[in-house]
Amino acid sequence: MTTDYQIRLDRDACEGVFACLVRDDRFAEASDGLATIGGRQGGSDEDDELVVTFTDDRVAEARQAARACPVDAIDVVTEAADE
Ligand code: SF4
16 A cells, blocks of 8 residues: 655664664665665755655555664654544
């Protein structure tokens, strides 16, 4: 099932543990040793928070990455939640 959702990555909170990478391969190590989001379809950088919107069937993987993050640096927000 295709879902519209955002992945929000707080790079200020990220500690480079990389538990997220093995759950969802869109997360990658950036040159500064912190996580970034690959495969970006648009997005914005504000105050070190990456917000990237996806429309696909991979929201479960993103949620697993969010749950695995020991510092809660990842949020997954679905936009169709109240339909
Ligand atoms: S699991 Fe969390 S702390 Fe670790 S790299 Fe990913 S976002 Fe950063």
